[in-house]
Amino acid sequence: MVPPSHIRSAWACVEGRSHAATGKGCEDAGGKTWIGRRGAVVALADGAGSAAHAAIGAAVAISSVLAVVAANFSPIHANAQAATLLTSVCEGLRAKADELGCEIRDLATTMLVAAAVHGRDGVKWLAIHLGDGVIAADFGRGPQLLSPPENGEFGNSTFFVTDPAADRHLRIQSGIADTATFVLMTDGAAEPLYRRADRTLAPAVGSFMAWSEELPSRRLTGVLRRNLLEVIRPRTQDDVSVAVLRVHPLRG
């Protein structure tokens, strides 16, 4: 019999200062959903600044990727799922592009996903990343960098799910651990949370993970949002988003 598990999931997105100044609105999106009764998936997407409908693209990508991962969660076959996942997300974006009468590139977005399910063997986890932003994880030995940002040569270049060669940039990692905690952040939030020069996580990432142990998901959501508004947002111009997922077995 599988012991009961302790699952926390939360996300928050806040409009950046430059977007507020230009009336652009928040072009990040986030979401979460359950995987059965013993797991969950959280996701963030950062709509491309150049895309005409970036916010819509980010929202559609989140909805598609949550549905695909929740329905087909299988870390063992993670790499084989990469193409399917990208195809499903792009199908969702193409349908929305047809509805809006625009090109799919007008919905360009990055994507960060973490999923974990508690079973007899431990916690099976899956992380999916395309573009910039950062995924951090703790598998019982402290916070570590799981997936760094992938930029082009220049600071304002990255890769999007709608790029023709997106499959070459999609990173899927998976494994089994005793416990799993993830912190996802878009590039705006990563500005004060991740040092690019030496790929170091800020101590704040560890605080988010610790809070996920102490706080129920709804309270954690409020805490994330408050920190984004009061602490993270003043340190960047861009939209800021963070998601946290914690899946731990309850023992004893």
Next chain:
Amino acid sequence: MADYILRHQELIENPTARVPICLVLDASASMEDTRGFDGPRPIDEMNDGVRCFFDTVRADEIALYAADVSIVSFAAKPRVDFEFGSVERDPPQITIHDNGGTSLGSGVEKGIELLTLRKNQYKETGVDYFQPWLVIMTDGEPTDDSHIRVAPEVCRLIQEKRLSIFPIGVGAGAQLSTLKQFSPRRDPLKLKGLHFAEFFEWLAKSTSAMSRSSPGESIKADVEGIKTWAEF
């Protein structure tokens, strides 16, 4: 009781992503020629324009830390008048070179060399950067063939989207067809009269827009702004 608010010491700081800009400016003898009019010398107007560029960038809290500027002047040979760095420093007073000639290609070559070295420094120190900008201003025809040797490399960088170029001709003697050899995508523009200040103010505003851009964002040229300094 925990307040669940992050402390300053729990955060880190990343250096501002830089916009590397190299100004390659003609300082040959013709730049002090008032063309028979009792007006200002082009070299003086150009210096005022560069000062205006520095002042405008300094007034922008983001562009101030993003703009990374160097200045190369040239006549028969290139001369580095301002090493790469912040515009918090005072701009140089660009003076007419003693030697004759207008070796446009040598000036551009030096600019490309400085930009390449700077990009390598960014990479070594983990500083993000935007696509480098090369501004070329000249008022005449080159007096050697150095531009024929250098132009293909500049065009290659532009075609690979690793360089943006702003070729500007000054005065009636400027040969836009020569400048065009460096600029496969963007046609060179001729400065309206001696409207250096308007050009450099436009350049400063473009720097500001670039320094605020986020991944995937393309910065469109301010066409209305261009009309203030360019002849069409």
